[in-house]
Amino acid sequence: xxxxxxxxxxxxxxxxxxxxxxxxxxxxxxxxxxxxxxxxxxxxxxxxxxxxxxxxxxxxxxxxxxxxxxxxxxxxxxxxxxxxxxxxxxxxxxxxxxxxxxxxxxxxxxxxxxxxxxxxxxxxxxxxxxxxxxxxxxxxxxxxxxxxxxxxxxxxxxxxxxxxxxxxxxxxxxxxxxxxxxxxxxxxxxxxxxxxxxxxxxxxxxxxxxxxxxxxxxxxxxxxxxxxxxxxxxxxxxxxxxxxxxxxxxxxxxxxxxxxxxxxxxxxxxxxxxxxxxxxxxxxxxxxxxxxxxxxxxxxxxxxxxxxxxxxxxxxxxxxxxxxxxxxxxxxxxxxxxxxxxxxxxxxxxxxxxxxxxxxxxxxxxxxxxxxxxxxxxxxxxxxxxxxxxxxxxxxxxxxxxxxxxxxxxxxxxxxxxxxxxxxxxxxxxxxxxxxxxxxxxxxxxxxxxxxxxxxxxxxxxxxxxxxxxxxxx
Amino acid sequence: xxxxxxxxxxxxxxxxxxxxxxxxxxxxxxxxxxxxxxxxxxxxxxxxxxxxxxxxxxxxxxxxxxxxxxxxxxxxxxxxxxxxxxxxxxxxxxxxxxxxxxxxxxxxxxxxxxxxxxxxxxxxxxxxxxxxxxxxxxxxxxxxxxxxxxxxxxxxxxxxxxxxxxxxxxxxxxxxxxxxxxxxxxxxxxxxxxxxxxxxxxxxxxxxxxxxxxxxxxxxxxxxxxxxxxxxxxxxxxxxxxxxxxxxxxxxxxxxxxxxxxxxxxxxxxxxxxxxxxxxxxxxxxxxxxxxxxxxxxxxxxxxxxxxxxxxxxxxxxxxxxxxxxxxxxxxxxxxxxxxxxxxxxxxxxxxxxxxxxxxxxxxxxxxxxxxxxxxxxxxxxxxxxxxxxxxxxxxxxxxxxxxxxxxxxxxxxxxxxxxxxxxxxxxxxxxxxxxxxxxxxxxxxxxxxxxxxxxxxxxxxxxxxxxxxxxxxxxxxxxxxxx
Numbered sequence: 001x002x003x004x005x006x007x008x009x010x011x012x013x014x015x016x017x018x019x020x021x022x023x024x025x026x027x028x029x030x031x032x033x034x035x036x037x038x039x040x041x042x043x044x045x046x047x048x049x050x051x052x053x054x055x056x057x058x059x060x061x062x063x064x065x066x067x068x069x070x071x072x073x074x075x076x077x078x079x080x081x082x083x084x085x086x087x088x089x090x091x092x093x094x095x096x097x098x099x100x101x102x103x104x105x106x107x108x109x110x111x112x113x114x115x116x117x118x119x120x121x122x123x124x125x126x127x128x129x130x131x132x133x134x135x136x137x138x139x140x141x142x143x144x145x146x147x148x149x150x151x152x153x154x155x156x157x158x159x160x161x162x163x164x165x166x167x168x169x170x171x172x173x174x175x176x177x178x179x180x181x182x183x184x185x186x187x188x189x190x191x192x193x194x195x196x197x198x199x200x201x202x203x204x205x206x207x208x209x210x211x212x213x214x215x216x217x218x219x220x221x222x223x224x225x226x227x228x229x230x231x232x233x234x235x236x237x238x239x240x241x242x243x244x245x246x247x248x249x250x251x252x253x254x255x256x257x258x259x260x261x262x263x264x265x266x267x268x269x270x271x272x273x274x275x276x277x278x279x280x281x282x283x284x285x286x287x288x289x290x291x292x293x294x295x296x297x298x299x300x301x302x303x304x305x306x307x308x309x310x311x312x313x314x315x316x317x318x319x320x321x322x323x324x325x326x327x328x329x330x331x332x333x334x335x336x337x338x339x340x341x342x343x344x345x346x347x348x349x350x351x352x353x354x355x356x357x358x359x360x361x362x363x364x365x366x367x368x369x370x371x372x373x374x375x376x377x378x379x380x381x382x383x384x385x386x387x388x389x390x391x392x393x394x395x396x397x398x399x400x401x402x403x404x405x406x407x408x409x410x411x412x413x414x415x416x417x418x419x420x421x422x423x424x425x426x427x428x429x430x431x432x433x434x435x436x437x438x439x440x441x442x443x444x445x446x447x448x449x450x451x452x453x454x455x456x457x458x459x460x461x462x463x464x465x466x467x468x469x470x471x472x473x474x
Numbered sequence: 475x476x477x478x479x480x481x482x483x484x485x486x487x488x489x490x491x492x493x494x495x496x497x498x499x500x501x502x503x504x505x506x507x508x509x510x511x512x513x514x515x516x517x518x519x520x521x522x523x524x525x526x527x528x529x530x531x532x533x534x535x536x537x538x539x540x541x542x543x544x545x546x547x548x549x550x551x552x553x554x555x556x557x558x559x560x561x562x563x564x565x566x567x568x569x570x571x572x573x574x575x576x577x578x579x580x581x582x583x584x585x586x587x588x589x590x591x592x593x594x595x596x597x598x599x600x601x602x603x604x605x606x607x608x609x610x611x612x613x614x615x616x617x618x619x620x621x622x623x624x625x626x627x628x629x630x631x632x633x634x635x636x637x638x639x640x641x642x643x644x645x646x647x648x649x650x651x652x653x654x655x656x657x658x659x660x661x662x663x664x665x666x667x668x669x670x671x672x673x674x675x676x677x678x679x680x681x682x683x684x685x686x687x688x689x690x691x692x693x694x695x696x697x698x699x700x701x702x703x704x705x706x707x708x709x710x711x712x713x714x715x716x717x718x719x720x721x722x723x724x725x726x727x728x729x730x731x732x733x734x735x736x737x738x739x740x741x742x743x744x745x746x747x748x749x750x751x752x753x754x755x756x757x758x759x760x761x762x763x764x765x766x767x768x769x770x771x772x773x774x775x776x777x778x779x780x781x782x783x784x785x786x787x788x789x790x791x792x793x794x795x796x797x798x799x800x801x802x803x804x805x806x807x808x809x810x811x812x813x814x815x816x817x818x819x820x821x822x823x824x825x826x827x828x829x830x831x832x833x834x835x836x837x838x839x840x841x842x843x844x845x846x847x848x849x850x851x852x853x854x855x856x857x858x859x860x861x862x863x864x865x866x867x868x869x870x871x872x873x874x875x876x877x878x879x880x881x882x883x884x885x886x887x888x889x890x891x892x893x894x895x896x897x898x899x900x901x902x903x904x905x906x907x908x909x910x911x912x913x914x915x916x917x918x919x920x921x922x923x924x925x926x927x928x929x930x931x932x933x934x935x936x937x938x939x940x941x942x943x944x945x946x947x948x949x950x951x952x953x954x955x956x957x958x
Contacts (some may be wrong), residue, residue: 028735030745040751054762055477058766063775081767099588099612103767115605116763117588119615121829121837122583123754124857124864125843125850127618131748147733246729250636253736257632265620269511272614279522280609281570281592285529290553346609353611381612 010178011185014152028144029184035136036193042091042132043201061429067262068416072402073328079107080325080408081249082394084114085209087217087378088202092194093134095370095379098122104388105123106430108402109332111339112387134373137224138366139260141190142231146252149183149235154245162472172185172469175464176240180232184206187228196219208433215437219376226455227369232456259364267360267367275352283346290338296331297450303330313331322417325407334400339392347385361450368454378434382443390432398427405415477667480659484671494675497637501676504625511861512580512621513691519575519591522608526570526592533568534913541911549905552898559892559909560808563597569921570594571874576861577695580688581703582623582853584862585751588615593874595919597882599815600875601770601822622684623856626707627849628743631714633676635735638718640728642951645681647727662951665722669715674837677711687728702859702928709936710852716943723950743849750850753946758835761828773821777814788813792886806893812886837864844932848939851932858926869924875917884917 028417060081084102101114119127153176154355165175192333198217206212235252242248278286307326308314316323361368402423410417441448488494537556544550552558556566573591587610593603618624642665645651651661681704687702688695721734738882777784787807844850857863888909892898897907 027740034745034749041756049762049764052762056764056768060771063771067775081771083764096612096616099615103764107940116766117607118763120605120607121760121763123833124854125589125747125840126751126755127615131745131752135748140740140744142699147642147736151729246640249729249732250536253632253636253732254852257629261628264617265624267612268611268617269620272611273514277609277611279518280607281522281526281529281594283609284594311800319703330875350611354613357613385614393689453741464927 011182012183076108088205089377093377095374150249152240154248216376237461263364271356322410329403508625516575517577573870580857582860583619584857586862637672644673719947748849
């Protein structure tokens, strides 16, 4: 019974004290307003971006269909631009979006990377001070929890009111968890605008390419909740075991600085320096020097001889199909092997860097949360890779169709074969939709397990703090 | 004499409490680590640039060998032939525009990891190369490098706050201040000594360490640049010291001081710069790159569909290239290609300019907004000093575009002359003549180094803020002494 009455009392007391701490109170109000502002502006930008994406995708399709009569290989060089769809949840957690391109040109002979990284059109300040809801939750809210909570138990001890609470019948366990619930309630207030966005706005902004996925929204909400709870437990633990509130604050600030500022940066420096990536210059040079080689010319010649043998003819002109179409497709397949190897190696190196960075989640819950929420918002590297792979599959399918058409139909045209809208229509639209999240969970098991580990550590710390308070009671 | 004694006592006390040695070790470690990261990045850039230069030289040497071979054997497809002007200009050329890192580059990575520092160019349209970029893990770009600029702007204030928040207030609230005053030590003098000793353990190793590392590893760094760096670090440290003094001058508890100082740090280092960015994006939104793609496609289609018009416009713009021989019409494939490249670039120019214009407007707004945040002032000044700011990149871009135009001009003249002479089809069914022999005469990019201009207004603003805060703190601490 006492526990039940203690919670509202504690909440009221903590709230009053927070209001009395003028500086922190105003800081909290500022952060809350900022949170509302960034969600509103992110929502507007996302709406505009989605509309543009749909419009340009449609006009690109129209351009493809209305390109007129031409050789299918010319059409393959003309190509198609495809645009990465953006989830409405990216408003909350833009993640790597500004650092990755969103448009890929699908054309003959080349596997292209995504182009137009928004960060290249930004002034330097935007990079070093981008305010997003994710940033507020991951970096600023823990600091606010610290500023609100460092005095929760150490302050009671400083003022001597802790002993009075014991005398009034409060148990250390009830007191600790009431304080935790009160502090968590304050933290959760800041999640309210996010929840409203997730429940009311994001579903309305979804379309067939970015279907609203409750699993993704749920993971983000749960991740934020667990993360704030971990910080609440950490704050109260330090507050409980510190002799003075000053020492508690100092310790918590050092922990916050290390967990939120230092460790992520040190970890990514270590990850990227321990696994080296080829420079874009070297990558490009390797690609050219490994595709356009004498070996390739020999392979084409060998393919030609084999084909002639297979059809028992002496000249390609005697083949029952157009040789140029077959040769083009052979060249594509040859190039694709090199692309698979080189892009595969680069992808593997990037994945190794990501994997090493993920281990930093052992030392910082922020690293772990970031990995989970960017995954759920489809703004991480892995989602970008899936999009790029889907685009490349589509490019290869286009080449098979177009080169196949040359092979089948160009022979009779005496080198001036032209196809029309009937062929262009055979090339399907590129409709890449964000994948469902639940089947993807195995890809993210490491950060999910690490966040659970942090939660368990937090609970153990809480229990330890309760024991510490119990010893004081005696 | 007394100052020395108090300083000595303060130092010994801090050392015994293990606060000062801890801060000293943290500062030294982080200075070394942050310098190492910036230095590594700069070395990596240098290695890429050296490899690109080597590749370019080797390509020219191979082209010269191919020339000898081509003279002796049967020709190959023109698009595979380096001795054919068209093949070389449109497809085979290995030609780089490179921006080497400056001597002070390890100080601040700035935008150098996001913006390109090399371009591989052909005579193709500039839209084909200006969006190239280095391959870096995007997470590293998002989190930013742990360089000296990051350490200074974000962590140095926190270290200063942790070292100094309890100065004077500890003595005041423990009652020691009165007895010290009786012995002739004013609160102001005590505060100054405490701040100097405590901050000295952080600021001196940072400045001395970074200058020493630069002198050892970047001996080409100028004395003026080193002096500028030292001055800037000192000024920024003084800002946070003055702020500490101001907060302490209110005579509240150490807990009050630290929570106020942290709130100030949050406001000046995180919130104000972030608000500034949101404001800039709202006031001067950058045009959409998705629409850019759409426009580029439309323009390319229009140009391709009206070849005759494109050719006519091209020769109207370049009358010096038009043929006087009406018997040899210049409507060859390569001339059409050159004409369409020129036409696309010309039509896309306003779209390109719209992006540049918005960036300039944002830069102007950022320059005004940064006056509100000492962190933004310092960040921007350090990036500029390192040559890795936006201005340095724009300087490189301007040089690259100038060079690209020169390169195009070089090949344009020769290709059109070759078409005029009929070199690409000397007779019905004949192979093309050799049209490119002087590889060493092809223009080569040469980077003119960028001398960063010192922005005195923001630095003056920062100095003024320091003076005002120090003056107010001085008056208030004086008053505190009288009250005691």
